[in-house]
Amino acid sequence: xxxxxxxxxxxxxxxxxxxxxxxxxxxxxxxxxxxxxxxxxxxxxxxxxxxxxxxxxxxxxxxxxxxxxxxxxxxxxxxxxxxxxxxxxxxxxxxxxxxxxxxxxxxxxxxxxxxxxxxxxxxxxxxxxxxxxxxxxxxxxxxxxxxxxxxxxxxxxxxxxxxxxxxxxxxxxxxxxxxxxxxxxxxxxxxxxxxxxxxxxxxxxxxxxxxxxxxxxxxxxxxxxxxxxxxxxxxxxxxxxxxxxxxxxxxxxxxxxxxxxxxxxxxxxxxxxxxxxxxxxxxxxxxxxxxxxxxxxxxxxxxxxxxxxxxxxxxxxxxxxxxxxxxxxxxxxxxxxxxxxxxxxxxxxxxxxxxxxxxxxxxxxxxxxxxxx
Amino acid sequence: xxxxxxxxxxxxxxxxxxxxxxxxxxxxxxxxxxxxxxxxxxxxxxxxxxxxxxxxxxxxxxxxxxxxxxxxxxxxxxxxxxxxxxxxxxxxxxxxxxxxxxxxxxxxxxxxxxxxxxxxxxxxxxxxxxxxxxxxxxxxxxxxxxxxxxxxxxxxxxxxxxxxxxxxxxxxxxxxxxxxxxxxxxxxxxxxxxxxxxxxxxxxxxxxxxxxxxxxxxxxxxxxxxxxxxxxxxxxxxxxxxxxxxxxxxxxxxxxxxxxxxxxxxxxxxxxxxxxxxxxxxxxxxxxxxxxxxxxxxxxxxxxxxxxxxxxxxxxxxxxxxxxxxxxxxxxxxxxxxxxxxxxxxxxxxxxxxxxxxxxxxxxxxxxxxxxx
Numbered sequence: 001x002x003x004x005x006x007x008x009x010x011x012x013x014x015x016x017x018x019x020x021x022x023x024x025x026x027x028x029x030x031x032x033x034x035x036x037x038x039x040x041x042x043x044x045x046x047x048x049x050x051x052x053x054x055x056x057x058x059x060x061x062x063x064x065x066x067x068x069x070x071x072x073x074x075x076x077x078x079x080x081x082x083x084x085x086x087x088x089x090x091x092x093x094x095x096x097x098x099x100x101x102x103x104x105x106x107x108x109x110x111x112x113x114x115x116x117x118x119x120x121x122x123x124x125x126x127x128x129x130x131x132x133x134x135x136x137x138x139x140x141x142x143x144x145x146x147x148x149x150x151x152x153x154x155x156x157x158x159x160x161x162x163x164x165x166x167x168x169x170x171x172x173x174x175x176x177x178x179x180x181x182x183x184x185x186x187x188x189x190x191x192x193x194x195x196x197x198x199x200x201x202x203x204x205x206x207x208x209x210x211x212x213x214x215x216x217x218x219x220x221x222x223x224x225x226x227x228x229x230x231x232x233x234x235x236x237x238x239x240x241x242x243x244x245x246x247x248x249x250x251x252x253x254x255x256x257x258x259x260x261x262x263x264x265x266x267x268x269x270x271x272x273x274x275x276x277x278x279x280x281x282x283x284x285x286x287x288x289x290x291x292x293x294x295x296x297x298x299x300x301x302x303x304x305x306x307x308x309x310x311x312x313x314x315x316x317x318x319x320x321x322x323x324x325x326x327x328x329x330x331x332x333x334x335x336x337x338x339x340x341x342x343x344x345x346x347x348x349x350x351x352x353x354x355x356x357x358x359x360x361x362x363x364x365x366x367x368x369x370x371x372x373x
Numbered sequence: 374x375x376x377x378x379x380x381x382x383x384x385x386x387x388x389x390x391x392x393x394x395x396x397x398x399x400x401x402x403x404x405x406x407x408x409x410x411x412x413x414x415x416x417x418x419x420x421x422x423x424x425x426x427x428x429x430x431x432x433x434x435x436x437x438x439x440x441x442x443x444x445x446x447x448x449x450x451x452x453x454x455x456x457x458x459x460x461x462x463x464x465x466x467x468x469x470x471x472x473x474x475x476x477x478x479x480x481x482x483x484x485x486x487x488x489x490x491x492x493x494x495x496x497x498x499x500x501x502x503x504x505x506x507x508x509x510x511x512x513x514x515x516x517x518x519x520x521x522x523x524x525x526x527x528x529x530x531x532x533x534x535x536x537x538x539x540x541x542x543x544x545x546x547x548x549x550x551x552x553x554x555x556x557x558x559x560x561x562x563x564x565x566x567x568x569x570x571x572x573x574x575x576x577x578x579x580x581x582x583x584x585x586x587x588x589x590x591x592x593x594x595x596x597x598x599x600x601x602x603x604x605x606x607x608x609x610x611x612x613x614x615x616x617x618x619x620x621x622x623x624x625x626x627x628x629x630x631x632x633x634x635x636x637x638x639x640x641x642x643x644x645x646x647x648x649x650x651x652x653x654x655x656x657x658x659x660x661x662x663x664x665x666x667x668x669x670x671x672x673x674x675x676x677x678x679x680x681x682x683x684x685x686x687x688x689x690x691x692x693x694x695x696x697x698x699x700x701x702x703x704x705x706x707x708x709x710x711x712x713x714x715x716x717x718x719x720x721x722x723x724x725x726x727x728x729x730x731x732x733x734x735x736x737x738x739x740x741x742x743x744x745x746x
Contacts, residue, residue, distance in 0.1 A: 048583060066671030067582040070711055086673050087690050109488035117487045180560055187553055209440040210421060298439030300459050317460050338443055
């Protein structure tokens with residue numbers, strides 16, 4: 001299966017949108033120096049691990065090294081590139097390119113390290129450096145039709161793999177064994193693999209929101225929390241969570257489950273274009289607080305997904321983001337009772353002009369009850 | 374299999390070594406704010422994805438959030454921790470902790486983003502901020518006995534999985550299929566999986582030094598380059614490359630192979646404590662240049678491995694590092710002939726008091742010739 005690529009002209013159009021955003025938000029700078037490799041992939045199609053992109057009204061140049069020369073020709077035909085050899089440092093190569101810009105250059109402050117910034121500032125004496133925050137991320141937060149299709153596929157692959165794997169749940173296998181089978185099922189459907197190290201947590205392990213996997217056996221306790229997603233060859237991801245029963249239902253489990261599920265519903269009911277995402281977080285959080293579990297939901301409600309598992313926008317009490325049609329975000333409230341169990345339910349949600357569309361079709365109204373083979 | 378952890382007291386001893394290095398190299402600062410999660414794992418055992426560590430003669434405090442509270446109790450018993458809730462930003466939480474330090478605090482300039490640095494600088498007005506480079510990395514570059522044992526295991530697992538998988542090489546399978554089988558073989562031997570996205574490159578794909586995997590079938594061309602490694606549950610990695618023949622030998626292949634192999638030998642012959650690593654790079658590079666392939670070896674000779682696949686020290690023409698007993702580094706010269714094929718051979722090498730020990734026992738004097746099933 002060939003790697004999916006967006007329709008011809010997409011990358012160039014994204015670069016044009018970035019130029020427009022730069023002209024609007026920072027009219028005083030001549031160019032933006034993009035440091036994030038994910039942002040570079042979004043803007044150019046280049047997927048290598050080491051690059052910078054200088055882009056402005058009068059300049060457009062990819063900087064990388066000779067390991068990637070052939071790959072850049074393949075992935076970005078026609079894009080101007082400066083390819084350094086191993087004898088030249090990345091900073092020196094960058095400084096040479098900056099020297100050709102007339103005016104100041106903004107760096108991506110969230111991505112460039114303080115070290116590299118200080119080095120560039122010292123060496124590129126003729127080019128005043130400015131800072132910029134989240135310009136490309138802001139573009140990426142709203143997905144186009146092609147991107148939404150990619151994420152839909154990543155969600156479908158994830159849920160089909162989940163259903164197949166859980167229909168064959170084996171009491172003797174460990175959390176880790178189950179993760180390998182789940183990943184194989186993802187790959188059998190065309191995924192590159194997991195989109196992040198999955199969380200497969202038996203019983204009280206589910207009370208650590210960022211547990212990964214270990215040796216406990218499926219069925220050692222009554223509940224099982226699974227947080228997983230697929231990364232597709234084109235780079236787009238899904239990110240879902242279900243909490244299921246694999247044995248005796250722990251005391252208070254159903255009350256917690258129903259609370260968390262209602263917290264998902266509360267978020268979905270409110271989510272539509274124009275709503276501040278901190279309000280969506282608050283509405284969901286209120287459901288949990290009213291049930292008396294407020295102290296046991298310590299993380300934000302969700303985050304954007306796309307080329308990364310965590311990207312703009314944020315759904316949290318600290319967020320300044322506002323829901324916009326085309327955003328794809330997670331809604332993932334949870335309640336974690338230390339030493340007992342945790343329940344999290346996570347949906348991937350597309351913000352539509354009319355409201356919110358849940359991309360997964362996995363049921364969640366009741367906890368799945370699974371029989372171990 | 375339980376996750377391997379170093380002998381009791383190891384993390385505390387590493388923090389003491391860091392304090393000593395800080396006192397020697399930056400006696401004017403009261404503490405170091407560690408931003409790198411890998412450095413934090415090395416110093417504390419905490420493996421979560423979001424944390425900072427403040428450490429100095431009079432202070433030692435881990436900062437994280439409530440998602441990780443239980444994990445921190447498990448992994449770092451006895452370590453003072455500040456756990457913020459979702460209602461407080463990481464910067465605000467950090468500023469509160471910094472406010473208790475009397476004197477200036479150094480940040481890890483290579484890890485902290487310019488954005489976070491500016492925010493901390495603005496908010497922590499009473500705490501002068503300084504910069505620091507590579508202090509923890511410098512400690513990590515030299516491995517202790519326990520770490521060397523972990524890396525040896527990662528190398529053994531990688532080579533056993535390689536041998537098993539390549540003894541069953543199938544002409545009909547793609548580069549991607551082969552990567553999945555190789556990863557399953559790694560996991561069957563206790564690895565978490567690959568230590569990085571492997572490069573499995575048929576024929577001319579091997580001429581892209583950082584190609585990953587794709588749809589070409591094994592056997593579509595005569596040569597196959599495989600760059601892979603294992604990540605073990607304790608976090609330590611291996612990183613090896615072999616180039617093998619799976620069909621008709623491409624013209625000039627053997628001459629290139631022998632050159633690259635001689636370039637490995639030249640590096641190993643020179644590598645011992647006290648030798649500047651740029652000299653090792655130069656010696657290896659000279660072999661390739663003398664054979665007329667100097668323009669086709671565009672990357673550095675190698676890098677340290679440990680908790681990361683790329684870490685200090687560097688073997689390159691730009692390196693200031695000097696070989697020290699206990700370093701574990703890759704030696705990986707290559708020659709890449711665009712449109713034709715690439716040859717790279719990579720060894721993981723321990724610097725011993727007497728010289729260099731190759732950790733892998735996979736043969737390399739002649740290219741492996743494999744028969745497709």
